Amino acid sequence: xxxxxxxxxxxxxxxxxxxxxxxxxxxxxxxxxxxxxxxxxxxxxxxxxxxxxxxxxxxxxxxxxxxxxxxxxxxxxxxxxxxxxxxxxxxxxxxxxxxxxxxxxxxxxxxxxxxxxxxxxxxxxxxxxxxxxxxxxxxxxxxx
Amino acid sequence: xxxxxxxxxxxxxxxxxxxxxxxxxxxxxxxxxxxxxxxxxxxxxxxxxxxxxxxxxxxxxxxxxxxxxxxxxxxxxxxxxxxxxxxxxxxxxxxxxxxxxxxxxxxxxxxxxxxxxxxxxxxxxxxxxxxxxxxxxxxxxxxx
DNA sequence: CTTAAATAAGATAAATATATCCGAATTAAA
DNA sequence: TTTAATTCGGATATATTTATCTTATTTAAG
Numbered sequence: 001x002x003x004x005x006x007x008x009x010x011x012x013x014x015x016x017x018x019x020x021x022x023x024x025x026x027x028x029x030x031x032x033x034x035x036x037x038x039x040x041x042x043x044x045x046x047x048x049x050x051x052x053x054x055x056x057x058x059x060x061x062x063x064x065x066x067x068x069x070x071x072x073x074x075x076x077x078x079x080x081x082x083x084x085x086x087x088x089x090x091x092x093x094x095x096x097x098x099x100x101x102x103x104x105x106x107x108x109x110x111x112x113x114x115x116x117x118x119x120x121x122x123x124x125x126x127x128x129x130x131x132x133x134x135x136x137x138x139x140x141x142x143x144x
Numbered sequence: 145x146x147x148x149x150x151x152x153x154x155x156x157x158x159x160x161x162x163x164x165x166x167x168x169x170x171x172x173x174x175x176x177x178x179x180x181x182x183x184x185x186x187x188x189x190x191x192x193x194x195x196x197x198x199x200x201x202x203x204x205x206x207x208x209x210x211x212x213x214x215x216x217x218x219x220x221x222x223x224x225x226x227x228x229x230x231x232x233x234x235x236x237x238x239x240x241x242x243x244x245x246x247x248x249x250x251x252x253x254x255x256x257x258x259x260x261x262x263x264x265x266x267x268x269x270x271x272x273x274x275x276x277x278x279x280x281x282x283x284x285x286x287x288x
Numbered sequence: 289c290t291t292a293a294a295t296a297a298g299a300t301a302a303a304t305a306t307a308t309c310c311g312a313a314t315t316a317a318a
Numbered sequence: 319t320t321t322a323a324t325t326c327g328g329a330t331a332t333a334t335t336t337a338t339c340t341t342a343t344t345t346a347a348g
Binding site for chain 1: 335336337338339343344345346347
Binding site for chain 2: 002004007011014077089092094095096097098104105107108109111112114115119122126131134135139140141142143144
């Protein structure tokens with residue numbers, strides 16, 4: 001469904017959001033520990049999230065990553081997914097046709113469309129605040 | 145969503161099914177032409193489908209691939225997907241956790257589960273006959 | 289000013305997925 | 319029995335994704 005990079009990105013954002021709620025910046029090492037991911041690869045992904053302005057970074061001592069508190073409830077999963085995996089999950093054909101639409105549908109176009117729309121809806125309506133709270137309360141987990 | 149190999153497999157099966165309905169065997173070359181895929185890679189995928197008994201193969205002159213007519217309506221997309229991509233699409237966690245269940249859910253477990261179930265349902269209830277007919281009537285396409 | 293802690297960026301490595309190539313085995317027909 | 323057409327299997331090549339490493343830059347504190 002999502003690339004590994006994207007899975008890491010989502011989990012990282014949730015952890016950064018949770019930390020930012022307490023005004024704590026976090027390092028790639030801390031993130032990787034919390035989401036069980038390779039440190040350097042996670043750091044690279046964080047750079048993409050910073051470039052796209054979902055996450056803020058601060059260099060030097062006492063630096064790290066954070067998400068502006070006001071933005072935490074405004075950032076949806078769809079924004080993160082789009083930064084890392086692009087929009088093929090929203091627009092792509094289920095069978096990989098370059099062109100697949102009402103006029104020229106692949107064999108599963110209609111059925112697949114419904115699922116894709118549900119997924120789109122899910123990603124658009126789920127925000128980092130909800131998810132961070134779920135982790136904070138222990139109702140959900142970022143690693144096993 | 146699906147691997148490229150799996151996309152090819154699904155499209156190949158649809159074309160083979162359509163051909164088998166007319167008692168015509170097809171070669172990897174013919175398949176690749178119809179679904180716009182690399183010939184040799186497609187041939188490899190066909191071997192997997194043969195090993196799993198979804199498709200029958202006949203060597204030598206006048207040989208090729210076919211699907212037993214009685215099986216065409218019985219083969220669902222889920223069977224093809226499982227042969228090529230395995231069952232991670234049915235059981236895997238949306239965020240890649242090794243363990244993700246009611247007792248130890250990832251942050252999107254519940255929402256993702258719903259979509260996964262819909263997808264499972266779609267794949268289980270869609271069979272090769274429906275799809276082959278769609279191609280035959282020109283209502284759907286295997287390539288652009 | 290120096291030092292330690294941190295991100296940024298680019299190069300490289302490893303793993304996996306996708307794709308190609310070639311020789312062997314099989315088979316129907318001439 | 320020969321030939322041509324075909325699948326099968328293994329080896330190899332290429333591309334993409336995942337992961338690591340190394341150096342430069344920034345920054346707060348002592």
